[in-house]
Amino acid sequence: MTELSAQELLRSNFGFSDFLPGQAEVVEAVLTGRDVIAIMPTGSGKSLLYQLPAAAPGGGLVLVCSPLIALMRDQLRTLADSGVGAVALHSMQEDDDAAAAIDAVASGRAKLLYAAPERLAQDGMQNLLRSIRIKLFAVDEAHCVSHWGHEFRPDYRALGEIARKLGAPPVLAVTATAGPRTRDDIARTLFARPPQIFQRSFARPNLALDFARRRAGPRQIVEFARKGRGAGKESGIIYCNSRNKTDALARELSRLGFDALPYHAGLDAHTRSESQDAFFTRKGAVMVATIAFGMGVDKPDVRFIIHADLPTSVEGYYQEIGRAGRDGAPARALTLFSPAELALRWRIPGAAQEDDAAAGDYARRQAMARLAAAPGCRFQRLLAEFGEESGPCGRCDHCRGGPLAWPRRLSSFALGWRAALASGFAARADISEGEADLPELAPAPIDAPRRQEEPPLTVAEARLLRALEAERLAIAKRRRLAPRIVASEQALRALARERPQSADDPLLRGLEEPAALLRVIREAL
Numbered sequence: 088m089t090e091l092s093a094q095e096l097l098r099s100n101f102g103f104s105d106f107l108p109g110q111a112e113v114v115e116a117v118l119t120g121r122d123v124i125a126i127m128p129t130g131s132g133k134s135l136l137y138q139l140p141a142a143a144p145g146g147g148l149v150l151v152c153s154p155l156i157a158l159m160r161d162q163l164r165t166l167a168d169s170g171v172g173a174v175a176l177h178s179m180q181e182d183d184d185a186a187a188a189i190d191a192v193a194s195g196r197a198k199l200l201y202a203a204p205e206r207l208a209q210d211g212m213q214n215l216l217r218s219i220r221i222k223l224f225a226v227d228e229a230h231c232v233s234h235w236g237h238e239f240r241p242d243y244r245a246l247g248e249i250a251r252k253l254g255a256p257p258v259l260a261v262t263a264t265a266g267p268r269t270r271d272d273i274a275r276t277l278f279a280r281p282p283q284i285f286q287r288s289f290a291r292p293n294l295a296l297d298f299a300r301r302r303a304g305p306r307q308i309v310e311f312a313r314k315g316r317g318a319g320k321e322s323g324i325i326y327c328n329s330r331n332k333t334d335a336l337a338r339e340l341s342r343l344g345f346d347a348l349p350y351h352a353g354l355d356a357h358t359r360s361e362s363q364d365a366f367f368t369r370k371g372a373v374m375v376a377t378i379a380f381g382m383g384v385d386k387p388d389v390r391f392i393i394h395a396d397l398p399t400s401v402e403g404y405y406q407e408i409g410r411a412g413r414d415g416a417p418a419r420a421l422t423l424f425s426p427a428e429l430a431l432r433w434r435i436p437g438a439a440q441e442d443d444a445a446a447g448d449y450a451r452r453q454a455m456a457r458l459a460a461a462p463g464c465r466f467q468r469l470l471a472e473f474g475e476e477s478g479p480c481g482r483c484d485h486c487r488g489g490p491l492a493w494p495r496r497l498s499s500f501a502l503g504w505r506a507a508l509a510s511g512f513a514a515r516a517d518i519s520e521g522e523a524d525l526p527e528l529a530p531a532p533i534d535a536p537r538r539q540e541e542p543p544l545t546v547a548e549a550r551l552l553r554a555l556e557a558e559r560l561a562i563a564k565r566r567r568l569a570p571r572i573v574a575s576e577q578a579l580r581a582l583a584r585e586r587p588q589s590a591d592d593p594l595l596r597g598l599e600e601p602a603a604l605l606r607v608i609r610e611a612l
């Protein structure tokens with residue numbers, strides 16, 4: 088197929104006169120039957136990469152493995168006008184709809200089939216698919232294949248084997264997020280032959296990144312949110328790591344005059360959809376949310392993203408800040424962190440030494456801490472995590488040399504480094520290949536400015552800290568460990584302050600028996 092006819096398909100079926108940057112090369116490679124990995128940021132038109140081949144003449148089915156039913160439904164809606172016969176098979180479907188979809192596939196009327204990975208693993212499904220010609224096997228959100236990615240799904244591991252059983256059709260893996268290790272995993276797991284790799288730049292020239300040590304109270308957040316033109320009239324998203332904090336911050340910001348809305352998985356569906364509608368329709372609305380909010384968010388005029396807690400991975404962080412400035416106008420992102428959070432990221436959980444998934448989780452959390460603590464341009468370092476080389480961005484706090492640059496950062500970094508030494512990190516530096524560059528980042532601790540004092544604990548926090556210390560001692564005795572191996576004093580103080588409410592809270596990761604500590608926190612409320 089020539090590029091011209093690909094362009095004709097684009098116009099006649101999808102109504103676009105031109106490809107977005109990066110699309111044409113990938114489509115061309117796919118149409119000539121090559122195996123391809125395409126890594127492209129959100130918003131760069133990844134789904135067209137497999138939708139367009141489905142519209143190409145010559146018969147055969149494009150099979151798309153997608154992890155999310157909501158995304159399948161969205162794409163079916165968009166494809167309804169394209170003339171490409173598209174169907175989906177998933178677990179939330181009426182039997183009649185499933186039967187109709189199967190019929191469309193078996194008869195050759197369907198050109199595009201969306202299916203979840205667990206569906207593809209079923210024998211009946213494989214028998215159906217073996218009876219037809221598959222011209223392309225596309226794997227959406229391909230980073231799910233890797234435990235180095237932040238959304239690892241075990242059922243994705245089987246997809247390479249499934250492709251082989253289906254007669255080894257050409258494979259297209261697409262993702263918006265894949266560092267070098269994730270990319271290698273995708274290539275190794277999904278492909279029988281070395282794939283051609285296309286990677287679009289992850290640079291975001293309209294986005295300015297800031298990091299700062301978190302102070303008590305909402306003042307930093309308020310000031311950052313009001314920084315733009317027409318203070319209080321700009322839309323933004325504030326991410327918190329716990330539901331309680333989300334609710335409390337939304338209330339506080341409303342009291343201060345913001346149009347602030349809470350969003351997390353603990354709210355009922357009605358409240359969630361009300362918040363979401365308001366966010367999309369009201370100018371200046373601010374969403375205060377856990378990371379449950381965001382999939383498919385495409386509001387063009389989001390001007391700022393604030394992470395009230397250190398994100399758990401650079402991949403997640405990139406996706407979240409990517410929701411600002413979709414319209415191309417200047418946007419800004421602020422990440423707040425505490426030395427305790429940094430210190431926790433350097434503490435190696437015992438499991439990380441045997442378990443691949445735990446090791447991946449540890450490497451991701453640490454990469455995010457490095458981004459917060461390291462000197463040099465933020466964006467340059469962020470892009471380096473995705474395997475992309477770039478020059479200084481000229482917009483981040485370090486590039487601007489602004490008030491958030493050296494002194495404050497140095498002290499928090501020195502803390503993180505000291506914590507690393509204390510946790511025995513230095514002796515076990517072989518835990519993952521990404522750490523090779525750590526020592527050069529370490530300023531001599533002797534020269535570091537003195538640690539800024541944390542505000543004292545409140546009476547309630549101090550009481551909770553004592554209860555946590557007692558529990559730590561009990562765990563230590565039970566497991567025959569030194570108490571500081573169960574949890575450091577810093578970690579317990581962080582728990583006493585933040586009171587995380589769920590076992591998946593980052594503050595609890597890497598600690599021995601997090602459930603027991605969580606119970607103490609809950610009982611103290």
Ligand SMILES: [Zn+2]
Pocket residue numbers: 463464465466467479480481482483484485486
């Ligand atoms: Zn920069």
